[in-house]
Amino acid sequence: MEIKVTKCHGSGNDFLIIDEISNPYRFSEINRAELAKAFCDRSSLLGADGILFVLPSESENCHAKMRVFNADGSEASMCGNGIRCVARYVCELLDVKEAVIETMKAHLEVKREEDIFPEIPTYLVEISPVSFDVADLPLHIEQPTLKNEKLEALNEELYFTALAVPNPHLISIVNKQQIDSPLQEKLSKYVNGPNELFTDGVNVSFVSILDEASIYVRTFERGVGFTNACGTAMSASSLVTILNDFNQVGEYIDVYNNGGKVRTFVHEKNGKYRIDLIGNATYVYDAKIEVELDNTEDFSIIEKKVNEAETVKYEKLQQSAQKYIQEKLV
Numbered sequence: 667m668e669i670k671v672t673k674c675h676g677s678g679n680d681f682l683i684i685d686e687i688s689n690p691y692r693f694s695e696i697n698r699a700e701l702a703k704a705f706c707d708r709s710s711l712l713g714a715d716g717i718l719f720v721l722p723s724e725s726e727n728c729h730a731k732m733r734v735f736n737a738d739g740s741e742a743s744m745c746g747n748g749i750r751c752v753a754r755y756v757c758e759l760l761d762v763k764e765a766v767i768e769t770m771k772a773h774l775e776v777k778r779e780e781d782i783f784p785e786i787p788t789y790l791v792e793i794s795p796v797s798f799d800v801a802d803l804p805l806h807i808e809q810p811t812l813k814n815e816k817l818e819a820l821n822e823e824l825y826f827t828a829l830a831v832p833n834p835h836l837i838s839i840v841n842k843q844q845i846d847s848p849l850q851e852k853l854s855k856y857v858n859g860p861n862e863l864f865t866d867g868v869n870v871s872f873v874s875i876l877d878e879a880s881i882y883v884r885t886f887e888r889g890v891g892f893t894n895a896c897g898t899a900m901s902a903s904s905l906v907t908i909l910n911d912f913n914q915v916g917e918y919i920d921v922y923n924n925g926g927k928v929r930t931f932v933h934e935k936n937g938k939y940r941i942d943l944i945g946n947a948t949y950v951y952d953a954k955i956e957v958e959l960d961n962t963e964d965f966s967i968i969e970k971k972v973n974e975a976e977t978v979k980y981e982k983l984q985q986s987a988q989k990y991i992q993e994k995l996v
């Protein structure tokens with residue numbers, strides 16, 4: 667069969683969008699997982715951090731539904747960089763400026779935003795609900811929350827915060843030496859392998875304070891490994907820096923990452939948080955793929971249209987972000 671894909675990235679966290687609204691694909695659950703494993707494989711002709719399936723929503727309030735499959739074929743409840751890509755795709759498909767997207771656990775508002783970087787299509791997406799209840803990750807410990815505390819079963823030196831937004835995150839504010847060490851990879855592989863703390867795995871982020879309202883986040887993603895950026899992790903990390911008095915509710919935070927930069931804004935109402943994640947949704951190419959669903963590994967690209975203009979413009983932003991990180995991460 668022939669499948670159309672659009673490669674899109676948010677902060678260099680790249681995805682293949684497959685539109686099940688406009689195309690009558692009728693995939694089974696196994697098909698989606700197998701397509702994710704085959705198409706996301708970096709040694710294949712495509713390669714990506716995940717697949718974003720865009721489906722019709724059964725809810726009257728929603729314009730579309732997003733399902734996120736990680737590169738290993740597991741399904742994630744949410745994806746912050748991915749939902750910006752879906753926001754652009756759905757807004758352009760339906761010719762609207764804002765929309766509501768159904769995700770596994772929430773209906774989320776998305777909208778076209780003023781470009782925060784010149785000529786880079788920018789979208790604002792809602793990241794919520796936010797929960798510190800360890801059962802929501804799940805994290806199996808004998809206390810209800812883990813907020814800037816040691817988790818000695820994992821590491822004796824670092825302070826961690828665990829939260830679900832609603833996908834699970836484990837976050838630690840660290841220094842440059844800890845960023846440069848192999849610590850994050852070691853911890854992340856442990857909590858994403860068979861273990862008794864995080865039985866469903868967890869996205870692990872190391873965060874450094876760069877300046878006033880400016881932070882750096884690097885994430886080892888569950889189901890993928892290190893990625894250029896993780897949108898839900900950057901949103902969750904922004905909140906963690908607020909809880910640690912480095913930043914404030916109601917103010918923009920610039921979040922630098924290895925794939926560029928986004929901006930976050932944390933809202934708080936009656937003790938509940940909602941985070942706005944604002945950043946690029948950049949189209950890389952459109953392609954047509956020939957694949958048999960019972961043998962997904964053996965696919966071929968029958969047509970590919972590259973969007974060079976967008977890619978080149980984004981690369982300039984990425985270079986200036988990397989320069990800033992090098993200057994400030996000391």
Ligand SMILES: N[C@@H](CCC[C@H](N)C(=O)O)C(=O)O
Binds near residue numbers: 743834896898
């Ligand atoms: N990259 C995403 C998160 C994708 C899902 C994550 N790997 C998980 O399993 O929770 C983002 O931008 O948020």
